[in-house]
Amino acid sequence: MNTAEQTGAAQQEQIEALKAKLLHDIRRSVYVYRIDCGGCNGCEIEIFASLTPLFDVERFGIKVVPSPRHADVLVYTGPMTRAMRLPALRAYRAAPDPKIVVAYGACGCSGGIFHDSYAVWGGAENLFPVDLYIPGCPPSPYATIYGFATVLGLLEQKIRGQQHRESEEEKGVELTVPAGINPNLRKEIERTARRLCGYWQGKRIAADYFKLLAESPDDVLDYRLEGYLSRKGDPRLTEVYRAIHRIYREWVNSRA
Ligand code: SF4
Structure with a gap:
């Protein structure tokens, strides 16, 4: 050769x-x-x-x-x-x-x-x-x-395929909405979170936000939210939380 x-x-x-x-x-x-x-x-x-x-x-x-x-x-x-x-x-x-x-x-x-x-x-x-x-x-x-x-x-x-079984972590979350939250407001917050972060992650964020709302009196809500976001240190998450919190605040102000 x-x-x-x-x-x-x-x-x-x-x-x-x-x-x-x-x-x-x-x-x-x-x-x-x-x-x-x-x-x-x-x-x-x-x-x-x-x-x-x-x-x-x-x-x-x-x-x-x-x-x-x-x-x-x-x-x-x-x-x-x-x-x-x-x-x-x-x-x-x-x-x-x-x-x-x-x-x-x-x-x-x-x-x-x-x-x-x-x-x-x-x-x-x-x-x-x-x-x-x-x-x-x-x-x-x-x-x-x-x-x-x-x-x-x-x-x-x-x-050789393996069957994938959904873990607890992968399962969807249930939204627990605090008393007094208007259904339209709930829908708006959830929709905004999903629009910004995708269907699965957006719903988790909305669920965490509603939990924070349920656990925090109004006068400490902003403070707790900022503390939570600074602990997370994620700018994208901060943007999403701020967007949904703005919707909540506008709704509260419109009722004042
Ligand atoms: S269907 Fe037509 S193109 Fe296809 S192999 Fe037969 S003669 Fe050729």
């Missing part, structure tokens, strides 16, 4: 290692970009069927994206017509490395019924290395999901 061949082999090994890492260490949804390279549209219909609520491929974290620049996986359908060769190559180059290439349907795998036409190049493998072949004319949504699940290691993840 000469030096150029050794460098090529080393690069190839590196690419394979990066792909394996992408497939098994990915901790988020997998982004898929689809390129129609001149098929009859049958494959597209089955891919879209996989996205419908009946098959719902997104439940496995497989999401279709509108640009190859965001894609982890490129899916090539159709027999690679001459007109689509350059756009197909452009999409391949635009997708960040490491990327997984899927040849979809009989046409994507080998040119299918168009394989001997003067106008086609044959399967996607004639242009770039293919990692997964999903055969069929067209492949059913079952075959599509199975193909993706296999290549992404999802089956292994499902088998």
Whole structure:
């Protein structure tokens, strides 16, 4: 093996290692970009069927994206017509490395019924290395999901999956509203806390604030609140408490 061949082999090994890492260490949804390279549209219909609520491929974290620049996986359908060769190559180059290439349907795998036409190049493998072949004319949504699940290691993840049980800490809190608090005021405070901090955390903050209200006579309320916030030392929490306390004070003043 000469030096150029050794460098090529080393690069190839590196690419394979990066792909394996992408497939098994990915901790988020997998982004898929689809390129129609001149098929009859049958494959597209089955891919879209996989996205419908009946098959719902997104439940496995497989999401279709509108640009190859965001894609982890490129899916090539159709027999690679001459007109689509350059756009197909452009999409391949635009997708960040490491990327997984899927040849979809009989046409994507080998040119299918168009394989001997003067106008086609044959399967996607004639242009770039293919990692997964999903055969069929067209492949059913079952075959599509199975193909993706296999290549992404999802089956292994499902088998080893653990059931998560909600701890006491994760459970939601019950709001105990002090006597005399108007329901509209309660709603406004809770809604503001949730808007600023999210549904789960906002409700906890509102519950803590109502507890403070219930335990503090009005003349020491501001003092206790400031003491609590300085102990916490969290500027974001301070902002949220001040916002809901302002709502409370405005309500008290409007009744005076
Ligand atoms: S594989 Fe079949 S369904 Fe898919 S593009 Fe080719 S002819 Fe159409």
